[in-house]
Amino acid sequence: MSRTALRICPLCEATCGLTLSIDDGRVTGARGDRDDVFSKGFICPKGAAFAAVDNDPDRLRTPLVRRDGELREATWDEAFDAVAEAIRPLVERYGPHTVGIVLGNPNVHTMAGALYPPVLIAGLGTRSLFTASTVDQMPKHVSSGLLYGDAYAIPVPDLDRTGHLLLIGANPLESNGSLCTAPDFPGRLRALKARGGTLTVIDPRRTRTARLADRHVAIRPGTDALLLAAMATVLFEEDLVELGDLAPHVQGLDELRTALHGFTPDAVAPACDVEPGTIRTLARELAAADSAAVYARIGSCTVPHGTLAGWLVDVLNILTGNLDRPGGALFPQAATDRTPRPAGPGHGFALGRWHSRVSRHPEAKGELPLSALAEEIDTATDDGEPIRAVITVAANPVLSAPDGERLDKALASLDFMVSVDPYLNETSRHAHVVLPPPPPSRSPHHDFAFNTLAVRNQVRYTRPALPLEADRMAETEIMARLVLAVTGQHGADPSAVDDLVIGRTLARAVREPHSPVHGQDPRALAARLTGDNGPERRLDLMLRLGPYGDGFGARPDGLTLEKLLAHPHGIDLGPLRPRLPQPLKTVSGKVELLPEPIAGDLPRLRQAIAERPAGLLLVGRRHLRSNNSWMHNIPALTGGTNRCTLHLHPADAERLGVRDGTPVRVKGAGGEVTVPAEVTDAVRPGVVSLPHGWGHDRPGTRLRHAAGNPGVNVNQLLDGSLLDPLSGNAVLNGVPVEVSPADTGPAPAATAAAPTASATGPSGTGA
Numbered sequence: 148m149s150r151t152a153l154r155i156c157p158l159c160e161a162t163c164g165l166t167l168s169i170d171d172g173r174v175t176g177a178r179g180d181r182d183d184v185f186s187k188g189f190i191c192p193k194g195a196a197f198a199a200v201d202n203d204p205d206r207l208r209t210p211l212v213r214r215d216g217e218l219r220e221a222t223w224d225e226a227f228d229a230v231a232e233a234i235r236p237l238v239e240r241y242g243p244h245t246v247g248i249v250l251g252n253p254n255v256h257t258m259a260g261a262l263y264p265p266v267l268i269a270g271l272g273t274r275s276l277f278t279a280s281t282v283d284q285m286p287k288h289v290s291s292g293l294l295y296g297d298a299y300a301i302p303v304p305d306l307d308r309t310g311h312l313l314l315i316g317a318n319p320l321e322s323n324g325s326l327c328t329a330p331d332f333p334g335r336l337r338a339l340k341a342r343g344g345t346l347t348v349i350d351p352r353r354t355r356t357a358r359l360a361d362r363h364v365a366i367r368p369g370t371d372a373l374l375l376a377a378m379a380t381v382l383f384e385e386d387l388v389e390l391g392d393l394a395p396h397v398q399g400l401d402e403l404r405t406a407l408h409g410f411t412p413d414a415v416a417p418a419c420d421v422e423p424g425t426i427r428t429l430a431r432e433l434a435a436a437d438s439a440a441v442y443a444r445i446g447s448c449t450v451p452h453g454t455l456a457g458w459l460v461d462v463l464n465i466l467t468g469n470l471d472r473p474g475g476a477l478f479p480q481a482a483t484d485r486t487p488r489p490a491g492p493g494h495g496f497a498l499g500r501w502h503s504r505v506s507r508h509p510e511a512k513g514e515l516p517l518s519a520l521a522e523e524i525d526t527a528t529d530d531g532e533p534i535r536a537v538i539t540v541a542a543n544p545v546l547s548a549p550d551g552e553r554l555d556k557a558l559a560s561l562d563f564m565v566s567v568d569p570y571l572n573e574t575s576r577h578a579h580v581v582l583p584p585p586p587p588s589r590s591p592h593h594d595f596a597f598n599t600l601a602v603r604n605q606v607r608y609t610r611p612a613l614p615l616e617a618d619r620m621a622e623t624e625i626m627a628r629l630v631l632a633v634t635g636q637h638g639a640d641p642s643a644v645d646d647l648v649i650g651r652t653l654a655r656a657v658r659e660p661h662s663p664v665h666g667q668d669p670r671a672l673a674a675r676l677t678g679d680n681g682p683e684r685r686l687d688l689m690l691r692l693g694p695y696g697d698g699f700g701a702r703p704d705g706l707t708l709e710k711l712l713a714h715p716h717g718i719d720l721g722p723l724r725p726r727l728p729q730p731l732k733t734v735s736g737k738v739e740l741l742p743e744p745i746a747g748d749l750p751r752l753r754q755a756i757a758e759r760p761a762g763l764l765l766v767g768r769r770h771l772r773s774n775n776s777w778m779h780n781i782p783a784l785t786g787g788t789n790r791c792t793l794h795l796h797p798a799d800a801e802r803l804g805v806r807d808g809t810p811v812r813v814k815g816a817g818g819e820v821t822v823p824a825e826v827t828d829a830v831r832p833g834v835v836s837l838p839h840g841w842g843h844d845r846p847g848t849r850l851r852h853a854a855g856n857p858g859v860n861v862n863q864l865l866d867g868s869l870l871d872p873l874s875g876n877a878v879l880n881g882v883p884v885e886v887s888p889a890d891t892g893p894a895p896a897a898t899a900a901a902p903t904a905s906a907t908g909p910s911g912t913g914a
């Protein structure tokens with residue numbers, strides 16, 4: 148029997164609506180949903196491969212439990228029994244901080260990942276929280292926390308209305324956008340140009356996005372904060388600062404001007420390897436545009452001055468009056484946002500409320516750096532116990548975080564590890580219990596995270612396209628049961644977790660004077676929630692209390708789950724609107740332009756003016772048909788140009804004696820890898836590029852296709868010691884490496900036509 152079903156695509160941040168073809172109980176195809184209110188039919192090759200991703204035969208079908216050293220298929224009851232038996236005694240004996248929680252990227256792409264980790268963390272009471280945020284966007288959270296008092300108040304560029312986009316360290320033609328949810332990002336960039344707008348791209352590589360730009364600046368990696376500081380200085384010097392409507396909401400302008408003294412284009416140009424005249428032009432163009440937005444991503448975050456770069460992006464938007472105005476950068480308002488409170492001073496944003504045990508890294512947003520996970524497991528100190536058990540949810544840090552070799556060994560040494568993951572991969576192979584969620588077609592979907600970062604306010608929800616198969620468990624239920632198992636409530640009804648959250652949320656809401664349910668009876672309100680299950684009732688609750696909600700009757704036309712279900716292609720909530728000062732939660736109630744931790748970090752940036760790395764610098768790259776570490780097992784998405792090769796410039800290749808297609812040895816502080824060279828002038832001289840998420844050659848995994856073309860783990864080149872100090876974010880770009888031809892040395896035998904790739908750790912042991 149054939150039919151179709153709608154499903155929001157979970158494979159990147161663009162959140163396109165898909166129409167799935169379903170035949171005989173399985174997904175057989177996917178196309179863009181033309182009626183989707185946001186994506187309007189757009190689809191990319193990954194979304195088009197949804198069926199292959201969904202049907203991958205290597206997805207685990209049942210839980211696995213380790214017995215006598217081996218992972219064996221088990222029932223759900225056996226699996227959760229094993230979790231409860233192992234974790235509770237550890238917590239009781241050594242304390243909650245000895246249980247580490249590791250949350251990976253796909254948590255922002257599942258409902259389970261949005262709804263349950265907060266309960267898990269709070270329920271366990273552990274401070275050992277590590278997430279993909281500290282190999283990604285933590286600097287932006289910290290800069291937003293400091294500027295606006297809210298780590299989640301991240302302005303997004305108004306792509307559809309801006310007249311000028313300055314795009315830094317992002318490649319949306321491959322990534323489809325990040326911290327800027329915009330289905331058909333490429334089309335929106337073309338539309339910008341078609342309406343007479345301009346696009347400038349700053350990237351050490353001439354990416355597909357850069358090729359679309361009116362101007363491409365091939366900066367030396369890691370120096371964007373210097374360039375942005377110099378742009379701000381030009382605005383001050385040339386009297387181009389114009390706050391406009393922002394003026395009453397901003398404090399610290401004079402202090403900022405003083406603090407940036409000396410970061411002139413002439414001073415920073417040699418470090419950035421960008422002409423001073425170009426930097427001045429960038430600043431003048433930004434100031435002259437009718438509307439403009441500065442937007443920066445991975446290449447600006449995963450660098451030594453990531454927080455300062457993130458801060459300076461917003462500073463430039465503010466100095467040119469582009470923050471919070473149409474065509475500039477605005478704060479989205481999602482349907483599940485908390486009821487907006489009246490504007491006024493807040494509690495501000497605290498950093499470093501506690502520190503990691505070994506290297507004393509400050510927490511940021513309640514998290515410790517993922518780079519420090521291995522040492523928190525394998526290093527003893529006098530003050531406190533090491534991590535003895537780890538819970539990973541949708542995380543593959545052995546490939547995604549610096550120094551996978553060390554982490555690999557550390558995970559193998561744990562007393563206990565549980566992984567919620569559909570695959571047995573480089574990380575989950577160490578687990579004692581693996582809890583596999585069903586494929587995406589059998590999960591409901593709502594983008595809690597990405598709707599708060601979208602270029603248009605809208606709301607969509609899709610129920611599972613297919614029912615759960617026998618012996619399967621919804622990921623929401625897996626997570627609820629996991630919460631119960633590790634908090635001493637093993638065996639209780641999983642809906643208890645949802646009821647607890649609903650009860651607490653309503654109890655708080657009825658106390659808030661600005662809430663539409665102020666003063667009402669929380670139990671009576673809870674009884675009015677609709678939905679087939681706990682997660683749906685929680686969605687209903689958030690929608691009804693949210694900024695567009697029905698307020699449980701206060702605004703009868705407002706949103707409810709029922710109303711959303713009646714609009715399967717979503718509900719458009721309009722373009723982004725100016726919102727200041729309401730989103731501000733700083734102590735002053737204003738945008739605090741020069742927060743103290745930022746001022747304290749500026750001397751480090753000043754030192755960087757004198758730095759001129761002599762050797763090669765490594766940067767990453769993404770490919771349209773890939774996604775971090777987990778999509779190399781899909782034959783339809785691998786091959787062609789999606790390969791793990793080292794891009795290097797012809798001039799560097801000639802100097803090093805490297806020929807295209809031959810193996811090269813790349814050496815970094817954490818280890819070395821041997822990988823085929825791809826000589827291309829798409830990278831600037833002095834820069835080499837290797838994609839991440841590869842290195843699928845470890846034993847004990849079940850990724851049959853990926854293992855056939857494993858690639859190498861770029862993160863083995865890092866030793867985990869390079870961090871942005873304010874955010875704890877790993878430095879993954881602009882990393883010094885040495886490159887040499889490998890075809891003459893003792894590296895593994897390789898033919899020029901089909902070089903094999905291999906990775907070795909710092910000790911030289913084969914991976």
Ligand SMILES: Nc1nc2c(c(=O)[nH]1)N[C@H]1C(S)=C(S)[C@@H](COP(=O)(O)OP(=O)(O)OC[C@H]3O[C@@H](n4cnc5c(=O)[nH]c(N)nc54)[C@H](O)[C@@H]3O)O[C@H]1N2
Nearest residue numbers: 251252253279282283541542543547567767775776777839
């Ligand atoms: N050198 C370098 N390293 C990088 C980066 C880089 O640019 N360069 N990028 C960094 C960034 S931005 C990120 S976000 C991280 C990502 O790194 P991770 O956080 O490790 O995320 P992924 O590799 O996307 O996937 C992690 C796991 O999620 C599992 N998974 C997939 N779907 C689901 C699901 O529905 N439910 C559950 N429970 N699990 C699922 C996969 O099987 C996989 O094991 O990598 C970082 N690492």
Ligand SMILES: Nc1nc2c(c(=O)[nH]1)N[C@H]1C(S)=C(S)[C@@H](COP(=O)(O)OP(=O)(O)OC[C@H]3O[C@@H](n4cnc5c(=O)[nH]c(N)nc54)[C@H](O)[C@@H]3O)O[C@H]1N2
Nearest residue numbers: 316318322325368369444445446769770771773774775880
């Ligand atoms: N197809 C695909 N899509 C994805 C992913 C994927 O793996 N594949 N991953 C998803 C995830 S988790 C994320 S976080 C997003 C990331 O989304 P993007 O940030 O758009 O991702 P990248 O393609 O890594 O782009 C980063 C760019 O920064 C450049 N760069 C490196 N160092 C520097 C520097 O010092 N300065 C400047 N100015 N540029 C620099 C790199 O050359 C690269 O082109 O993509 C998401 N979407």
Ligand code: SF4
Nearest residue numbers: 156159162163191194
């Ligand atoms: S752009 Fe992203 S959300 Fe859209 S179809 Fe492709 S992978 Fe899915």
Ligand SMILES: [Mo]
Nearest residue numbers: 252279283284
């Ligand atoms: Mo990411």
